Amino acid sequence: MRAGLATLAAADYLALDGRGQVSCLYPFSTAPTAHGIVIDGRQRYAMCSIDALGIPAMIDQELEITGRCAICDRTIAIRVAPGAILTATPPETRVVARQDEAEPACAACCPFTVFxxxxxxxxxFARRIAGTHALSLGEALTHVEEIFGGLLAEELPASRPRGRRWGQARNA
Ligand SMILES: [Zn+2]
Structure with missing residues (x-):
């Protein structure tokens, strides 16, 4: 189990804290963040604003994201369905994102990818943190659904149809 977690951490699927406990499992954070999302009545937290926007498509559910402006701390509420931003309060809400090739994303990007x-x-925010740029909620949603779609289809180990493949091999 330990070795498995370390392998996943090395591949940037998740991050471990100093005691070897899981601190983030993309797109979720085990610690509270400024990007809250209620799923099946339970309060969850996304690693960053872009991750939060991708969760409705990932689990195929309409969800409410409750965030905070990274500059003035104003409450932001966004209703998202898979593939669509339904409502946003305030309507001028935007995403600021930082893209960085340096892994892990937990440290390099998430603190600078905000509402x-x-x-x-x-x-x-962009004047304060180099390398960030603003996106509309629609642009951010398109971006993250492309990322998560690829992850779910090809890369997340849990989504690979291993069992079926083994079953087919036995029958062959
Ligand atoms: Zn603000």
């Missing part, structure tokens, strides 16, 4: 309440606050 902001307006373009003005997106600009202020």
């Amino acid at each position: 902001v309440c307006s373009q003005e606050h997106a600009d202020r």
